[in-house]
Structures are given as C-alpha cells and as structure tokens.
Amino acid sequence: MTPEAFMALAEQIDEVFFTLGGLILVIEIAEAWFKGSLKGKTFLEMLASASTQVPYLLLEVTMMTALYFGLYVFSETVVSWHLPSTLPWIVLAIVLADFTYYWEHRIAHQVRLLWTQHAVHHSSRDYNIITSIRFGPLESLWSFIAHIPMILIGFSPDVVLGSVILVQAYQTWLHTELIGKLGPLEWVLNTPSHHRVHHGCDNKYLDKNYGGISIIWDRMFGSFQVEEERPRYGLTTDFDSQNPVKVWFSEIPALWKDIRNAKSGRELRGRLFGPPGWKPDP
Template structure:
C-alpha cells in the first residue's frame, strides 16, 4: 500500500467512527429526554464542548498545516532511510503510534504547561459523545512533537499522520455511559468503561487509563484502574462554566498568575513544567 492510500483509508475509518458517534449521540439525547434529564444546561454543555473545535480547527488549518508541510520536506530531504509500507509495517506503525499516544497523554497530565491544553478535554461535568471533540486549541502541537521520532525511525509522514488519525478516531465511541463493560475485550482494548475512569476526578481514578486503542499499555506501565463506582466527571477544581471562551482557556488565567508570582528560575520551571498543583 502506498502511504497516500493509507492516509485515505485512515480518513475513511475516521468518518465511520464519526457516524457511530452520531448514532450514539441520538440515543443519548433520546434517553435523556425520556428520563426528563434533558435540561438547558445539558445543551449548553454540549455546545461548549463543540465550540472548542473553532480555535482547534483554526490552528489546524494554519499552524499545523505549515508544520506538516515542513515535516514532509524534512522527511524527503533529511531522512534518507524509509521503512516499507507493507501491511506488517503499517500495523507496526499503528502500534507505535498507540504507544506514543499513551506517553504523550500521560505526560500531558503531568506537565502543567501541556495540561493547560488537555484540561479542556476533562473540564466538563457531563460525559457524553460530544466530549470526544472537546479539545484544547494547541493539543495537536504537542501530538506533533511527540510523534516526530516515528519519522526519524523511517516511517513516512503520511503513515505517521494516518496512524495518529486511527488512534484518535477509535476513541470517539469511548465517551459514553450507554455502553457497559465488554467482557474479555476489557483486558486488551480501551473501552467506554476504562475511559470513564480516565475522566473521573475521584482520587482513585485520577491519572489512570491513558491508553488510546489498547489498554495493555496501562496494565504494563502501572496506570490501570478498573471502573468500580460511577466516576464524578470533570476537574478536581470547581470549574463548571459553559462560556466557550472560558472553556477554551480555562487553565490559562491561573497559570499566568503563578508565572507572575514566581520568585526564582527554579520556581518558574516548576510552575511551567511541574505537575498540576505543584508548589515551591
């Protein structure tokens, strides 16, 4: 398979998962309506989640397009070694992208500067399929940086980008409470049950289940937690706004205040690159 065909296939798979997500959303809305839980706040929360696509896509079509254009030139001119694009190598690329996503995701939870972007995805107190598209404006920049080693190994930018799309597309259906536990699949795959844990702000659920497609990485690296009682969703802080601008930049005001308060270079490094909640 040529790399261009692979990325086309990845886009088609992404569209399939979007259709699945749309079907789940219809069922979620119908269920909430029958139960009398479809309040105005629910709609506002969904709109706030969807609104994050405005700055995200704006940066995708400008900054990220330019960066990927540069990556294609770098791969063609500097990286003189290229891996085959046969199916065994494509499967290896998807697995490597999934492992990369695990560490990219885990680091984003533990480095405050990166958390300012990823916290947007976690800031909703509701948990439904629309949460899947709730992104920080600059999340894709960190993803781009994290996947650069794949290009240096010899995978073409098309294969890397296609693999990233597949890992992200798979996660669309995870953002729902409609689907319970899935038996033996829970041992290998990331499932809605595992991902609900990841979105929980209860102490036992914090910083668990970072996986994209496979939950094996969490089991291997000690970050796995089974879903027991229903999680309380959202951030540990009391963020409960449906104002789109506040949702987009929810963590930035506090970070800016802490930067201005920093009394030394060490403290500034801690405020920027320490874990969320770091104090001198």
C-alpha cells in the same frame, strides 16, 4: 499499499467512527428525553464542548498545516532511510502510534504547561459523545512533537499521520455511558468503561487509563484502574462555565498569574513543567 492509500483509508475509518458517534449522540439525547433528565444546561454544555473545535480547527488549518508541510520536507530531505509501507510495517506503525499516544497523554497530565491544553478535554462535568471533540486549542502541537521520532525511524509522514488519525478516531465511541463493560475485550482494548475511569476526578480514578486503542500499556506501566462505582466527571477543582472563551482558556489565567509571581528560575520551571498543583517548598 502506498502511504497515500493508507492515509485515505485512515480518513475513511475516521468518518465511520464519526458517524457512529453521531448515532450514539442521538441515542443519548433520546434516552435523556425519555428519562426527563434533558435540561437546558445539558445542551449548553454540549455547545461549549463543540465550540472548542473553533480555535482547534483554526490552528489546524494554519499552524499545523505549515508544521506538517515542514515535516514532509524534513522527511524527504533529511531522513534518507524510509521503511516500506507493506501491511506488517503499517501495523507496526499503528502499534507505535498507540504506544506514543499513551506516553503523550500521560505526560500531558503531568506537565502543567501541557495540562493547560488537555484540561479542556476533562473540564466538563457531563460525559457524553460530544466530550470526544472537546479539545484545547494547542493540543495538536504536543501530539505533533511526540510523533517526530516515528519520522526519524523512517516511517512516511502519511503513515504516521494516518496512524495518529486511527488512534484518535477509535476513541470517539469511548465517551459514553450507554455502553457497559465488554467482557474479555476489557483486557486488551480501551473501552468506554476504562475511559470513564480516565475522566473521573475521584482520588482512585485520577491519572489512570491513558491508553488510546489498547489498554495493555496501562496494565504494563502501572496506570490501570478498573471501573467500580460511577465516576464523578470533571476536574478536581470546580469548573462549571459554559462560556466558550472560558472553556477554551480555562487554565491560562492561573498559569499566567503563577508565572508573574514566580520568585526564582526554579519556581518558574516548576510552575511551567512541574505537575498541576506544584508549589515551591515553603
């Protein structure tokens, strides 16, 4: 299989997951309708989530396209070693992309500057399939940086990007309450049950279950939590706006205020690169 063929296959699989997500959305809306829980606020929240695709895709077709073009040039002109695109190497690339996603995701929860983007994904109090496309405008930039080591190892940019697409596409179906626990699959795969935990803001659920396709990384690195009672979704601090602009940039005003008020270089570094909620010692 050529790298280009693998990339095309990844895009086709992405379309399959997107279609599956559409079917789940129809069922979610129908269930809420029959239960009488379908409210105008629910639709506004869905629209707010969908609206995040506007700045996200705008930056994808401009800044990220330019960066990936540069990555292809870098791979061809600087990286003189290239791994084959045979099936075993492609499988390894997918595993490495999933492993990279785990750490990329975990770090995004622990570094405030990155959290300003990823918090957008977590800010909704609702949990449905539309949440899967609720992104901060610059989330792709951190993902791009995190996967550069795979290029340095020798994987083709098409293989790396295709693997990233697969890891992201898989997660579409995780954002639903329609699907319960899945028995033995829960030991190996990330499932809707595991990901509901990740979106919970209850103390026992905070910063748990970072995995993309596999939940094994969480079990290995001590961040696994089984779903017990139903999570309370959203952020630990109340955020209840459906204004698209406020959703897109919800964390920026507070960060900017802390940057302006920083009294030392140490405090500035802490505000930018410390965990969310970091404060200097009194």
